[in-house]
Amino acid sequence: MSDNRPIGIFDSGLGGLTSVRAIKELLPNEHIIYFGDTARTPYGSKSVDTINKFAQEIVQFLIENDVKVIGIACNTVSASSLKNLKKSFPEMTFIDIIQPMVEASRNIVKEQAKIVVIGTEVTINSGMYEQKIKQILPNTKVISKACPLFVTLIEQGLLSDPLLDSAIHTYLDQIMAQEKPEYLILGCTHYPLISDRLQKFYPDVKILNPALSQAEATKKILFENNLAADPNQDAKYTFYASDLSDIFQNMIEHILADDSSEINFKELRL
Ligand code: DGL
Numbered sequence: 240m241s242d243n244r245p246i247g248i249f250d251s252g253l254g255g256l257t258s259v260r261a262i263k264e265l266l267p268n269e270h271i272i273y274f275g276d277t278a279r280t281p282y283g284s285k286s287v288d289t290i291n292k293f294a295q296e297i298v299q300f301l302i303e304n305d306v307k308v309i310g311i312a313c314n315t316v317s318a319s320s321l322k323n324l325k326k327s328f329p330e331m332t333f334i335d336i337i338q339p340m341v342e343a344s345r346n347i348v349k350e351q352a353k354i355v356v357i358g359t360e361v362t363i364n365s366g367m368y369e370q371k372i373k374q375i376l377p378n379t380k381v382i383s384k385a386c387p388l389f390v391t392l393i394e395q396g397l398l399s400d401p402l403l404d405s406a407i408h409t410y411l412d413q414i415m416a417q418e419k420p421e422y423l424i425l426g427c428t429h430y431p432l433i434s435d436r437l438q439k440f441y442p443d444v445k446i447l448n449p450a451l452s453q454a455e456a457t458k459k460i461l462f463e464n465n466l467a468a469d470p471n472q473d474a475k476y477t478f479y480a481s482d483l484s485d486i487f488q489n490m491i492e493h494i495l496a497d498d499s500s501e502i503n504f505k506e507l508r509l
Contacts, residue, residue: 241469245270245477246457249297250377252280252394252491254429255312258336259476260494261454262310266461268472272304278508281390283359283427287319290361294320294389298328298509300479307466308332312456314358314426314449321494332460339456340449341371347447350464351378353418355444357411358426360385368426374467382418386410387426396486403433407440415441422447432490475501481508 246266248259252275259273276282282290284312294316295421301309308396309331311317311324316337324333348354356368363385372381388406397403423444425431431448461467468474476495480487495502 240465241441242307242466243270243468243472244305244307245272245475247272247274247301247304247309248312249274249309250276250313250428251282251293251315252277252390252429254390254427254432256395256455256490256494257428257431257448258310258312258450260450261450262457263474263476263495264466265454265458266467268470268474270468270472270475271460271477272301272306273476273478274300274507275478275480275487276509277394277484278486280394281387282313282315283361283390284387285361287360290316290336291320291323293509294324295327298324298331300507300509302328302331308334308437308460310334310453311336312428312450312453313349314362316430318362318367332464334447334453334457334460336428336453337367337371337426338450340447341368341375343452343455344447345375345410346374348376348379348422352418352422353382354422355414355418355420356381356383356424356426357386357430358383360387361427368424380418382414382420384410384414389433390427390429393432394486396489397438398432398438405432405435407436411437411441415444420444427451433439440484473500475503477503477505479505479507482506
């Protein structure tokens with residue numbers, strides 16, 4: 240039995256494309272509908288009430304497009320709005336991005352390791368990574384650090400700009416030198432796009448990208464619930480953005496570069 244309905248994926252902007260990349264890699268036959276709320280990004284310094292409202296609107300839109308499950312490709316929404324979304328849409332299966340990373344860390348992270356988690360203000364202030372990791376790995380030390388400017392710079396496409404380098408040094412040099420962590424969790428889906436810069440400045444740290452664990456979790460849910468697409472299906476990708484900028488389209492083309500799949504772009508203001 241197969242289910243050829245699309246997977247819905249959303250983020251505040253283009254960061255969630257890193258989740259699309261990971262899901263596409265593991266599940267190449269799945270149709271995907273993506274929504275990036277580029278007109279209202281960044282979410283990470285907004286109030287939880289506002290984020291709840293935006294997330295509800297996007298989920299409603301994805302459900303109207305007959306998605307079979309929804310991947311929340313946004314740590315900020317996962318931290319602030321998951322409970323709310325589950326309550327409002329009890330029939331829908333949500334795959335958040337924090338829980339799969341925490342569960343995977345059980346097998347990846349060494350006991351007594353030091354872990355630095357970086358993310359938006361909302362994600363870091365929620366304390367969610369820290370609490371959940373400590374529950375399963377009580378002997379680790381988890382240090383959290385908000386890096387609010389990263390998202391804005393990435394949304395502007397400044398991936399290798401000196402401004403970005405200077406923001407990285409300002410937020411992280413001291414913590415990385417003092418704590419010498421073994422692991423750095425990219426607790427924002429925009430950050431894998433600057434993973435090479437981070438690795439260059441902090442070569443000894445092992446970088447963990449939660450999008451990979453989220454993709455594994457998505458695969459498991461689809462297969463366990465008979466929701467996987469026909470393995471012979473050619474996947475189609477539809478990308479909606481609330482502000483369809485060139486940067487957004489270029490990033491998608493960059494991420495899906497070597498691909499001949501059908502790709503559509505659409506602008507939609509909610
Ligand atoms: N990419 C999102 C995250 O994972 C949010 C970025 C933002 O809008 O602040 O948290």
